[in-house]
Amino acid sequence: MSETAEKLKLELSQLSAKERAEIAYFLIHSLDEGIDDNLETAWDIELTQRLEDINRKTAIGEPSSQVFSELREKYS
Numbered sequence: 001m002s003e004t005a006e007k008l009k010l011e012l013s014q015l016s017a018k019e020r021a022e023i024a025y026f027l028i029h030s031l032d033e034g035i036d037d038n039l040e041t042a043w044d045i046e047l048t049q050r051l052e053d054i055n056r057k058t059a060i061g062e063p064s065s066q067v068f069s070e071l072r073e074k075y076s
Contacts, residue, residue, distance in 0.1 A: 001009075012020060053059035 012023060015023070050059065
């Protein structure tokens with residue numbers, strides 16, 4: 001990490017939690033500059049379809065215990 005970044009970290013650590021949260025929000029959203037609007041639209045459509053499937057009770061799901069077990073197995 002650059003010297004400038006290290007200095008900023010030191011200074012930022014002295015701010016209030018609210019001020020740090022505002023800066024974190026700004027920084028995270030500053031990374032979104034390259035978001036593809038078509039991708040956002042595609043995700044919105046996909047999520048809407050999934051919600052409709054859940055509401056119609058046509059969604060096929062898996063028990064959370066199974067999903068978490070598989071994740072623990074994979075990443076442990």
